[in-house]
Amino acid sequence: MNTRILFPTAAFVMLSVAVFAQVEIPEVKPKADSLQMAVDTLLLEGITITAERPLFSVEGEKTLYQVSDDPTVQGGVASDALQNAPGVSVDVEGNITLRGTSSVEIWINDQPSNLTEENLKAYIQTLPANAIDRIEVITNPSARYATTADGIINIVMNTKIKRNEFFCFGTNVSSQPYVMPWASYVWKNDKWTVNAYANTYWYHGKGEAHSEKDLYGEDEEGNQVLTSHLKSSMFNNYATYSPGVNLNLTYTPDKMNTFSLYAMFWDSFGPSEVRQERERIEYIEQSGEYKYSIENKSNSNYLFLPYGLNYQHKFDEEGHNLTLRMNGSITRSALPIDYHKIYTLPSPYERAFVMDYVSTNIPINARVDYNLPYSKNGEFGMGINAGWEGKNECSPLDSLANGVYVHDSVMSYRFRQVDHHLGGYFQVRHRFGNFTVQPTLSLRYYRTGIVYPDAPNYDSTAYYFYPLPSLHLSYHTQSMHNFKLSYSMRIQNPYAEQLSPFIKFDEESYATGNPKLKQVFTHNIEASWTKYWDDFGSVGLTGYYKGKQNEINKITDAAYHEHYGRVVSFNWPVNVGRSYNAGGEFNMMYRPNGMFNLRFYANLYESYIKTDDALESSEMLCYSFRLNLWTKLWDRLEVHASAYYNSPTQTLFWKKGANYSVDCGMRADFFDHKLSVFVNGYDLFGLLKQDTYIDSPTVTVSETSRYNSSCVCAGFTLRFGNIELENEAQNGGEAAGQ
Template sequence: MPTVKPKKKVREGDTFQVVGVLRDAKTNEFLPFVNLAVLDSVDNEFVKGGVSNMDGVFEIYGVPQGAFVLRVSAIGYESYSLPFNVTNNTNLGTLRLNPGVTSLGEVTVSAERPLYAMEGEKLIYNVSEDPSIQTGTTEDALQNAPGVEVDVEGNITLRGVSSVEIWVNDKPSKLTEENLKTYLQTLPANAIARIETITNPSAKYATDAEAVINIVTSAHIKSNQFISFGVNGSNQPFVSPWVSYMWKKEKLSVNLFASGRYSNRLNTTDSWELKRENAATEGLYDSVWYKTTSQKEDNRSISGNVFMNIDYEIDSTSDISFDGGGFYNNNRNNGSRREVQTFYLQPVDSILAYSMGDTTVSQSGFGHFGADYTKKFDDKGHNLRIGLNGRFNRNASDYYNNRFYDVYTDFDENRYLLSNQKGYGINLDARYNRPYSEDGELSYGLRVDNQLDNSDYKRFYSKDGGITYDSIDVLRTYHFNGNETGVNGDVNWTHRWGGFTLSTGMGIGGDRIGYNYQSDMPFADDSTLYFFNVRPSIHLTYRTESMHNWKLNYSMRMSHPGEDQISTFRRYGDDSYSTGNPFGLKNAYTHNVEAGWQKFFERFGNIGLEAYGRWSTNEISRLTDAEYDDYLDRIVSYSMPYNMGTSWRYGTSLNMTYRPTGFFNVRLYANLYDYGYRMEYDRNGVHQIDQRDKWSWSVRVNAWAKLFNQLQVTASANYNSPTISLMSERKARYFLNMGMRSDFFNRRLSVFVNVQDIFNWGARIGSGSSNTNPYYLSDSTRKMLNSRYISAGFTLRFGKLELEQRAKEGDSETGDSLE
């Protein structure tokens, strides 16, 4: 029986401990891991929560004086409510729950969850439990997920790996790269329940990516309605208004969410490129060509998105949901550039210098719709889920470019590029889960996906100084049609022995890729390819009574090249081109192994350690080089994919949360790893071998505190050391942010102020990368001139505030919910 601290003299504002024991009313057995919630007796507003331990004992801290109701929820038991009063530390004694069937219409209550948790192959970041990120965007929330990094361009890596697939509510997002960046920058973090990072995906994910990030939006509520809206802005500048509405009655619920954003960013880039060839003396090189570039950009963007979700409960065993939405982005980029090219080893060295100006006006849109049907055959996990989802996207841009030479003025150019990309897709997902006992289940999945792409690229140049553009640039004009169909199936087996859980899976699939590049140039290409893949996986976890969590995972991923890596069609830029490998690329194989430990403490927080390794063969990556091009009649850079040979990445990571009180926490994530590769390829008929490895590390610290029961203060610091990839190196990146937030009028109004990049490192130091190919060296540094900025915003709320976190976009099969 738990003990309660001796009574003390009560002062206003004191909080107390509520304890007790849970038992089965028939067997008298202790009931472990049962959710409990302390609710206000007047309006049922959530106050505190807890979970019973292995001995059925629960201890709930921080309960103020007053009248409350203890609500207890356990699967297979009738719901239990107990009114009680708190004037001091309180012992509720032994509470006995009666076995019974829990219907979907009854109330289940979620207790407070740790910020980070381990669940099989997933490492979970509970965004809804993190007060320090609620005023940010989904992109900001991703920065706090263990191992995730988002650079200034919005590119996402997970533990240094860029091959990451983004899922939303347990389904692949299928967003294009730029559309995905817009989505993450406009969706508020307080619309997110949690972010799941899967660094070693099992067969059921049916993905070619090396890692998966699943963003689960906040779930729905039982009844009533709630509306909130707000405006965020900064002196960067950017401004982002948003509104959220939730309505539910009986079996029908509707979620609506809409937001907009205007932003303006100023960037500078300084870079150089150098082409070399072997000299007469072995091991030395002669310089052939050198180019320097200085560039400024002014980027302005207006975007908005809207989402809707409708849920309908057909009966107590089945429900159906419909979702739809999309976003629109209008972007204008004005740039100016100065380039100087030097050509060596000619009769005399020659210099070509010119200035460039360009304007790009682009519009992009993405829409999606879907329907999901779930049938539950019993309350033990026997169910079927079928989903049908469609999507479409359009990206159109007008690009004006001029080039003025210092000496050779006859070569002055005025160009116009018109691009129009369209994509359509539809996919069918089905998953059948069938428990064969209380300790095990089998899961069967099927996914059929089809994607159509239709793109036009038309480039014109002017003969009258940019007044009219009526002469077509045949080299850079083409039309593309793509058709990709994939069919993937998987079988997964899970069994539990006490604290052990073993999951094994096997996925098998096939892909058909058809493409057609239409062009008047001789390198037009048309082909259809077929690929087969298998994905075995095994995951073992162990959980002790004292909340130690252990895991050991292995998976093998087999991936095939994409059409842009295979096709010999050349996609030309101003002074470069990219193409596929005409000599054939092999399938790549990646083996992943992980071992981890996570420990949760009642008062301290949590600490976790992971060791991981990845070994890849035939890995496909692009190599950048330079050569004389017959069509451009000068030396240009080009990129081509190769099976680079072998690469490896092994390291260890630490994540820790220190939470001595409910009003202060510090989070630390650190990662140390070695990445290396050995590449063999032929260059100009000569066999080349390049091998390199480098140790890299990163550390991120976040702190949150609540002062005077009113003011919340946050701080975050991040450092990423230089890292390498195939013949390239990325420079170090770091920042320090701080912010404050306060709530007024019973949380009807919230106001926040944040300062990003306090020391303005993004403008003074910037970020960049360098190419280390001995025949083609390059280096670039990119700086955001308005990297340091102040942002502020407010939120107004109407409705029952305890329902706020559920009044967001969508729901998912695994989402948190108050049914």
């Protein structure tokens, strides 16, 4: 199948006005016994020995960057400090990535920030760098963090925001066309914080796709033969409208207690029209040539309502604390479709139906975490979590017969899936001089069940109970050599819909589950060495092994089915057997000062897959590299450029081609950061494309997706208001809960 997807050239402008302003830091004289200095001085028989805290170090699963000890960034803002944290990149718009991925959570003082994207950008581009004690980078979070992100960046303050108030508004405009006006408001005093954000956008899109696909089956003598060939062209035209509101409230009655609440409303709806032209040749059953067109109209609606409550109590300032969290969401998707298939060959005929798809998903989760330092060199943490998730999906379909729409029980379906999970963890971290040991053990119970009211024979329920151990070891020297060795095990459970053999029929194919699915066991081993220099940067080497047993892949296969009376393609999940990625990473960061860095990252690994029956196996050498340049000139002009290349990758019967791109941008600050102007260019040479290949015993597919991803973005930001900062007593020390 050869596919080509075309999109219009994208160029958009962002104009924004933010109301907040210069930073005023009042002079505070902390008590001598409450101030922990960055440089410890020891008097011994008249000799003064000074031991400086390393600028970069590794402790357990964390890589630490001591911002307060880096004089080169003290005149900058938080985004300048983040640029110098290992593995972290910030583009000129304020978007943050960690080791090349945007799947990263930003925490502030050991708590999720829950800031919206625009407010987070405003925060890091305004907060003074000298208000930050350190930045902690966690690339492989342990069970205690309860996050689905690939990494966490924790910003630990040596000051607290005493009072601020700012208002932001702006508009994003694109030639697609795309328009998004937005507004943001933040108010804070010493006890309350209010963070509100609202936006709406309108988008109109057009696209087309062209494809070919071959299916294979067996003839009467058992020989594999070509059974059908399909060629199609698709054209679509759609519009989307999406209003949204986000609200965050935080109440801190005193230094020992914090309450927070967040809630969001986001709706997306709009019409869509799709037209397809298809030609199909059948060589075995129903042999002949078929030509037909497909036209369908829909008006989709997607509603998302997440919410959360958090409470933290500190028993002291040394890390003894208790945290309670509860979060959930309500998601509803609706997609009514009016479908018409009009045949011209072998004879005129019209097939029509109406479908009213509705899906509702309601997850609720609760979590308790407790941390207790048992000495100045160690602490233990423990926690429990529980969750419930209910999903209802209904897709009634009525087919046109003799001018009347009649319910089609074969093409219709409905089900309810309910999942429960319960877990707990225990973690110890202890420092033996420069050596840190951090073992974690998590125990989890998971139950998944599905009910089909109209087909109870397909109901399915499964139970799982399993441990998840992990171990992180780290060692650092005074000369800033850092060593890390870690092991973790993760288990992926198949969910009930994957386990049920219920068949969902489509016009040209179907999908089903697999009752024989097993748990997926993943073993991660990583060893790394990193050397840091204050006046150069860092060089690092990492070796890793990520092995999976029973990895679940969604396989495209083909077989004869009586509903269609011919060979058709179908999708189903299978355990592919044993697979692993084993290789190494090299990274280098050159930073002669805090306002310039050049980064190079390379990854080389072997990808191996082998089925349990040993009939199928595949081996591929994969690699990627990324080059980033960032500099800040004259304390006001930022310049950023990046390029990346990812080689082909694979799963069983499926390969993805290489992709690559070059981006650049710049931003300038004026009037003491009250005015910022930026311009960005993405995929400068129009290189971005994606090739996909499927080569299974019964299906061959060749697909190319390409669009004009070249994009120019420009905008400005104005800031007015006031942020007052108050120094904490624990300046330069480690925050509670580390």
